[in-house]
Amino acid sequence: MACWIALHLPYLALEIASARLWADGQAEASPDTTVVLAQSRVWQAGEVAQAAGVRPGMRRGGVLALLSQARFHDRDEAAETLALEALALALLRFGPDVAIVAPQCVVIDVAPSLRLFGGLASLAAQVLESAQALGHRASVGIAATASAASLLARAAEAVPMHADLLHVDLCAPYSEAGASAWHSESWRPPPLAALPEQLDPLSVALLPEAQPWLDWLEHIGCATLGELRALPSAGVRRxxxxxxxxxxxxxxxxxxxxxxxxxxxxxxxxxxxxxxxTHDVEVLLFGLRRLLAQLTGWLAAGQLAARALTLILEHEPLGRETLAPTRFDIRLAEASAAPAHLLSLCKERLARAALIAPVLTLRLDITQTAPHVAQSGALLPEPGRERQDFVQLMERVVARLGDEHVRRLQVRGDHRPEAAFVSVPYGATNAGGQVEARIASIASAGQGAASGANRHLPQTRRISPPRPVWLLDAPQRLSVQQERPWRQGPLRLVSGPERIEAGWWEPGTVTRDYFIAADTSGALLWVFRERPVKGADAAWYLHGLFG
Structure with a gap:
């Protein structure tokens, strides 16, 4: 059974107009005096204008007679469409079935997502919060059909911006009979049987298709949807x-x-x-939350997670000079779709950046994604959770200190000890990871074939030679006395040799025999002897210390 939630934005045109008045430098005027005109008539008016008597349908002259300081703004339907699309994109995180319906309404089928988001009450609160995060006041309607939900949302009053959404009675604007048919403390989805009780008391003017016939319906005494439904359908159709x-x-x-x-x-x-x-980071973060709300919906729609983001701050020109935008490239060690974590990374980068000029526009672009691996809930702590927390901590450290100050060791496919690893930035990806994985798979396949060919022989486990905890930056040459290596006394060879010959493809070829040696105090050392090449004398070197 479907369960639709509709969000109606009754003040959308006014919100867009008020934001543009602020952008034009008219912030000293109260946004409530804004009046939106459509075809030279009032479409929407702010609270101050409404208190002065301004009503929809009035002309400009009548408005000025009532409110001389009114701020007029033409309705921008293209901007309204973009705002509705941004809201629909943000709602995709709650389910894939989202539609934009006229006028100024977005509906979503949340029936498959009720358990995932904690039930209808919690889900409705999160849907409302998404609209408020984008800067919109919205009214909500919940019904078994999309059309009914949109009608109920248009009949309801907009929820205040800072209200406690979990304690808002979303059924308060509806009739007691309609609400009692399905609303209870458990917030169960409304059934189809409750639609007549929900819709019958609503005004027929809420139905967009009834707008051309409102005068005729008023003359025959048809004021509600229930009365319209009671009329003969054949006569209404004619x-x-x-x-x-x-x-x-x-x-x-x-x-x-x-x-x-x-x-x-x-x-x-x-x-x-x-x-x-603005230069204020908190103001930038407030706007960034709106962009991340849309990004979260986009990632959820494609079951993706972000690996790399680009945040661009566009500045106001200084006279005739156009300033280059400030660009922040944010890379993640592990892909994430959590808006709180992405916001924290952006906050760290903004906190340590010096802005060259006030910011005019925010732009967010995603440059690299990865398939999203959902985390399932568990009663007991999971071992992987600690690693995920550590990775997110390191990403915040990198965002605060910079890529060049946080590094990690990366293994290389080289047998030479001094070339077997390299220091790279923490967030850098392993370019050779796919090649090394392919080599490992081939090696494992070869071992499997060998074990199959020698299945009659006893299986032995191959043990890697020990390696020291501390590897010296450069090998130290040891003295030789009585054909034995010395370091504060003669060294006793405990195990070895382990022969390493590598680096022939580049300068720095090594031909060494490694040994584990013990000095006079019992400390274990990792030493090697260079093999004589072209008549050169063999020399002993200290390369590492065991713990």
Whole structure:
């Protein structure tokens, strides 16, 4: 059974207009005096304008007569579409079935995700929080069909921005009969049988298909959806066309719905113009949270995790000089889709950066992804969790100190001890990892074939020779007395030799026989003797110390 949550953005045009007034340097004016015009008539008005008597449909002259300091702004439908798409992208983290429906409404089927996000109450609160994270006040509707949920959302009042979402009664705007049909302390999904009780009391003006016929419906005394549904369907179809009864049937679940699903773009790149110029890192992080909300939905839609991000800060031009944007390339040692962790990495990078000019626009781009491996819950602590916490800690250290100050050792495919490893930045990827993995697989296959060929022989485990804990930066030459190596006394060879010949492909070829030796105090040393090449004398060297 489907369970739809609809988010209606009743103040979307006003929010876009208010943000642009701030961006234009008019921050000293209260955003409540903003009036949005569509075709020279009022579309939406701020709280101060509404208190002064400004109503939708009024002309500019009538508004100025009531409120002389009104700030007019033309409605930007393209910006509204982008805002709805950004909200739909953010909601993809809760489920794949997301659709944008007119007017100013986004719906999502959350039935498959109820248990994953802790039930309907918790999920509805998180959906509302996603809208608020993008800077929108939203009203919510929950029903068994998408059309019914959108109608209920339009009938409800917008939830305040800083309300405790887990304690908001989302059914308060609806009738007591409709709410009691399905709402309970357990927040169970509403069944199809509850649709008549939920929808019948709603105004017929909420149905978009009924807008051209509101005068006729008012003349015949049809004010609610229940009264419209009681009219003869054949007569309504002859009078109003087929769209109105078809929309009513879809809302009540009598005919199937076919929403146009929103699909995430193949590549993620989000841009956020800031409401005002700023140097403040906290303001930048506030805007970055909006971009990360969209990124989280995009990653969830593709079951991906981020490996590398690029954060770009665009600055205000200094006179006629255009400043180059500030660019932060953030690489992760392990792919992550957690917005809190990604935000912490960006925060560390911003905290140690000196901005050359006030920031005008934020841009977030993802440059490398990896398949997301979901972590399953467990009753007892998992061994891998400690490693994941350590990796995230090291990523924050790298973000704070810089790649050049945090390094790690990486093994190389070379038998020479001094060339068997290299120091690389902590977040660097192993370019030869695939080649080494291929060599290891071939070697294991060869060992398997050899063991199959010699299956009648006793199997013996190959033990690698011991290696010292401390390897000297450069081998130290030892003196030789009575044909024995000396280091504060004669050295006694305990084991060996282990022959290493490598490096013929580059300068620095080695031909050595390694031994474990004990000095007069009993300390174990790792020494080698160079093999005579072209008549040269053999020499002894100290290369490492055992713990």
């Amino acid at each position: 009078r109003c066309g087929a769209d109105l009864p078809a929309a009513l049937s879809r809302a009540y679940g009598e005919t199937p719905e076919a929403p146009t699903w929103y699909r995430a773009p193949p590549h993620f790149e989000a841009v956020l113009p800031l409401p005002s110029l």
